[in-house]
Amino acid sequence: MAGSSVSVDLSQAMATAPVAAGDWLVVAPSLLTILGGSLCLMLRKNTDLQPKVGIGFLGVLVLANVALLLRVLDHGVITMVMGSWLPPFGIAFTVDTLGATLSLIGAIVAFCAGVYGAATVDSTGRRYGFYPFLLLMMTGVSGAFLTGDIFNLYVWFEVLLISSYGLLVLGNDRIQLDGAVKYGVLNLVGTNLFLIATGMLYGIFGTLNMADLAQKVASLEDPASGTLATVAALYFLAFAMKAAAFPVNFWLPASYHTPNIVVSAVFAGLLTKVGVYALIRVFVLILPASLGYLSDVISVVAIATLLTGALGALAQSEVRRLLGYVVIAGIGSMLAGVAVGTTLAISGAVFYAVHSIIVMTALYMMAGVMAMLGGSYDLRRLGGLYAKSAAYSAVFLVLASAVSGLPPFSGFWPKVMLVKAAFADDRAWLGAAILVSGFLTMLAMGRVWIFAFWRGGPEGTPDGKTASVTTVPADGAPQVSGGAVWVPLGILTALVIYIGVQPEWMLKLSTQGAGGIVEPLDYLRSVFGVPG
Amino acid sequence: MRTIIFRTIAPFLTALMILFSVFVLLRGHNDPGGGFIGGLIAASALAIFGIACGVASVRRAIYFHPMGVSGFGLFLAALAGILSFFKSQAYMTSQWLIFELFDVEIALSTPMVFDIGVYLVVVGAIGSIALALEEREND
Numbered sequence: 001m002a003g004s005s006v007s008v009d010l011s012q013a014m015a016t017a018p019v020a021a022g023d024w025l026v027v028a029p030s031l032l033t034i035l036g037g038s039l040c041l042m043l044r045k046n047t048d049l050q051p052k053v054g055i056g057f058l059g060v061l062v063l064a065n066v067a068l069l070l071r072v073l074d075h076g077v078i079t080m081v082m083g084s085w086l087p088p089f090g091i092a093f094t095v096d097t098l099g100a101t102l103s104l105i106g107a108i109v110a111f112c113a114g115v116y117g118a119a120t121v122d123s124t125g126r127r128y129g130f131y132p133f134l135l136l137m138m139t140g141v142s143g144a145f146l147t148g149d150i151f152n153l154y155v156w157f158e159v160l161l162i163s164s165y166g167l168l169v170l171g172n173d174r175i176q177l178d179g180a181v182k183y184g185v186l187n188l189v190g191t192n193l194f195l196i197a198t199g200m201l202y203g204i205f206g207t208l209n210m211a212d213l214a215q216k217v218a219s220l221e222d223p224a225s226g227t228l229a230t231v232a233a234l235y236f237l238a239f240a241m242k243a244a245a246f247p248v249n250f251w252l253p254a255s256y257h258t259p260n261i262v263v264s265a266v267f268a269g270l271l272t273k274v275g276v277y278a279l280i281r282v283f284v285l286i287l288p289a290s291l292g293y294l295s296d297v298i299s300v301v302a303i304a305t306l307l308t309g310a311l312g313a314l315a316q317s318e319v320r321r322l323l324g325y326v327v328i329a330g331i332g333s334m335l336a337g338v339a340v341g342t343t344l345a346i347s348g349a350v351f352y353a354v355h356s357i358i359v360m361t362a363l364y365m366m367a368g369v370m371a372m373l374g375g376s377y378d379l380r381r382l383g384g385l386y387a388k389s390a391a392y393s394a395v396f397l398v399l400a401s402a403v404s405g406l407p408p409f410s411g412f413w414p415k416v417m418l419v420k421a422a423f424a425d426d427r428a429w430l431g432a433a434i435l436v437s438g439f440l441t442m443l444a445m446g447r448v449w450i451f452a453f454w455r456g457g458p459e460g461t462p463d464g465k466t467a468s469v470t471t472v473p474a475d476g477a478p479q480v481s482g483g484a485v486w487v488p489l490g491i492l493t494a495l496v497i498y499i500g501v502q503p504e505w506m507l508k509l510s511t512q513g514a515g516g517i518v519e520p521l522d523y524l525r526s527v528f529g530v531p532g
Numbered sequence: 533m534r535t536i537i538f539r540t541i542a543p544f545l546t547a548l549m550i551l552f553s554v555f556v557l558l559r560g561h562n563d564p565g566g567g568f569i570g571g572l573i574a575a576s577a578l579a580i581f582g583i584a585c586g587v588a589s590v591r592r593a594i595y596f597h598p599m600g601v602s603g604f605g606l607f608l609a610a611l612a613g614i615l616s617f618f619k620s621q622a623y624m625t626s627q628w629l630i631f632e633l634f635d636v637e638i639a640l641s642t643p644m645v646f647d648i649g650v651y652l653v654v655v656g657a658i659g660s661i662a663l664a665l666e667e668r669e670n671d
Contacts, residue, residue: 018620027623034610041603083624084616132603 014084025068026080026093029103029142032061037135044132047123054131055118058111061138065104069509072100077516077526079148087148087527088212094148094527098350098513102277103145105354106270108495109361110138112488113266116365119484120262120476125170133170134266137163144274148527150198150286151208153278157194157242161187164271167263168255171476179258186251190241197234204228211527213286214520232290235282236298242275243331246304252328253312257320257377260476261368264320268327269361273353276334283338284346285517291341298339303433306332310440314447317379319367322444323360326403329437330356336434337418340425347514348417351506355410355499359402362492366396368477369485370452375471380459382452387466389481393453395493400449402496404442409500413507534584542584549577557651558644567647571654578655579662587667598663602656609649612642 010016036057043050072078072095081090095103114134121130140160147153168180202208204227205216217228237248244252252272256264283291291298309329316322330352337349367377369392374382386393402409415438422431457467478485499506516522553573560566582590594601613624629640 015622019622021617021620024617024623031610031614031623035607038603038606038610041606042600044597044599044603080622082622083626084622129599 013086013089015081015086016084019080022067022071022075023078023080025064025071026078026095026146028064028068029061029107029146030139032057032064033135033139033142036061037132037139040131040135041129044127044129047126050126050131051114051118054135055111055114057135058107058114058138061142062104062107062111065100065107065142068095069097069100069104072097073512077522079526088207088209091152092148092209092211092527093146094211094523095146096513096516096523096526097509098277098280098516099145101350101509101513102273102353102357103142105357106141106145106273107138108491109269109357110134110141110266112361112365112491113262113269115484116265116368116478116488117260117262119478119480119482120260120368121170125260128170128172129166130170130260130263133163133166137167137266137270139163141270141274145277148210149208150201150210150213150282153281154191154194154198157191157274157278160271160274161191164267167267168259170260170263173258176258179255182251183255186241186248190238190248193234193238193241197231197238200227200231200234204231209527210281210286211520211524215524217286217289228287229290229293232283232287232294235287236279236294239275239279239282240301240335243272243279243335244275244328245301245331245335246308246328249305249308249328249331253316253321253324256324256327257318261320261364261371261478264323265361265364265368268323268364269357272327272331273334273357276331276338276349276353279335279338280346280349281517284341284514285520285523288341288518291338295339295341298335299427299430302332302335302339303430304332305329305335306433306437307440308332310437310444313444314440316444319370319377319379319382319448319452320364322379322448323363323367326363326441326444327356327360329441330360330403332437333415333418333434336422336430339430340418340421340427342421342425343511343514343518344417345421345425346518347507347510348414348421350513351417351510352411352414354506354510355402355414355496358492358495358499359399359410362489362496363399363403365485365489365492366392366399369481369489370396371474371477372479372481372485373471373473374452374458375474377474379448379451383455383457383459383461384466386453387456392481395489396453397449398493398496400442400445402500404445405438406442407500408497410496410503410506412500413503414510539584542581546577546581549580550574553577553651557647560647561641561643567650568654570647571651572658574651574655575658575662578659579666582663582666587663590663594659598656598660600656601659602653605649605652605654605656607649608652609646612645612649615642 040050040054077096079092079094081092117130137160140156143156144153169176241248306329309325309332312325313322333352334349337345371377373385373388402411405411405415419431419434456465461467473479553570556565557567557570578590615627616625627642631638
């Protein structure tokens, strides 16, 4: 301990250089959400104050992430080692453009969900801990995006999963417990595989720091050895489960329609994308050689995921389940990017992740609005929503076009990049699958548009007639239209339009983010200092 | 379980266990012990008191809701790492304050604050689970 009289040269083990105040932004997202979440937990009886504190902290989280991203763009990759203990033994938070971008988008979505939650989560839900769970889930999500240590990544996964179990069973309904069991069991298996693979990796290399691992794997004589292939396959299966890729996708449509609509929204936006992020981080940064021989497998999985998602969406008549399949189709697009593995493809996947986080959250929020206006999530019982609110219909049309990949919205550009990358890499089937899946998604979303918005009333209403039915908002949907619904939906839709019309900024971020892990020199340099 | 022997002994046993849990908590930095194990001992003290005298009296005795206690613990643990900000060191770098009081060396440190936070998180979380389980049984 510090008081001992024996002099020890701590500079071998500890970082002694002063840490700039700006570098603290690296831990700010996780730290702010822990503080906010615990504060909300202490305020659990005060259901009026909780939303204010929670939304306030989420707002600050967005600002902190903006500052962090600007600093990363300005200074390059930033590393902070916890407790000053140097890597590879100390735990490092290493933030590059990829992590900072996704963390910022995640924070924006969480802020929107916090605001929307004020309209959909009643005081019982608040007492059960909606805001503490939301904030602590963001601790896990931000931590996963920002950490530079693979075991630490596992820990953040656990943090976000435990909070997500809490969010999932918020109302304690039978159907929610049913969904939570499916979700819980599959995710437990997934995290266990993740842990086993990490244990094997530690057994081989004796380190868990991602930069250190990347160096050691690269210096192997035979980077495609059998043991490493096992590790790679385990990681792929684990992250594919998290991301809901075919054939381990069944848990997503089975559970995402059960909780409060805002919980579905934030899950659909964030959780699967954390799995994709981990896949990109592990395979492109640490195990690039494995990507070589696994890419055909990933291609097949991607194609199957793209088609299952789109066809599943076509077959559903429950809006939330339908959207669950659309999430899966999006995961297929990102996997396609990972399968191709070139810088263009990875940046396409990153761009697609950003787009998908925003648009899927917004679409689930829109589903909540549909249940508010039409009183149901069932397409057979919905109808005539265009007559009820032209403004909401316009928002839905924008989001539906974006998710199908139509210009001029945010889904168009990443699809262009992915298709281009697939054809450039002689994977015409993959490119074709992305296009077909986009087309089928468009049909599925068009079906929702025609049934819920365009026709005069619910099933049974004669053509050309308008049925004037008064409906009460469904449970768990917003009860009245107001600022708490319009503000988050407006922010997300504005982002969808902005990214679609002005893609340069996002393009720059995703290209830089992908370049930073395909050629990780800056990343390694940031962790170990300038190599001598 | 409400025999007279148990009901008479339980308050003393609980007090003793909580005292012991604080002892285990504070010796934890260099010796076996620490926040987690201390918290478990304190939570089992609450559980014993609950079995003997009923959950309602435990809730009255601890005044704060167990979840609030664990929230405060989490808050404290997260705050413990921030002190190093003012010395331009990385998050969670330990800060020590060592002084002599009546010829005894006292070492205060941020790891201790962190440990106290962990202690409270464990007391709150395990305590609220234990109390909830006991409540069902008595209903």
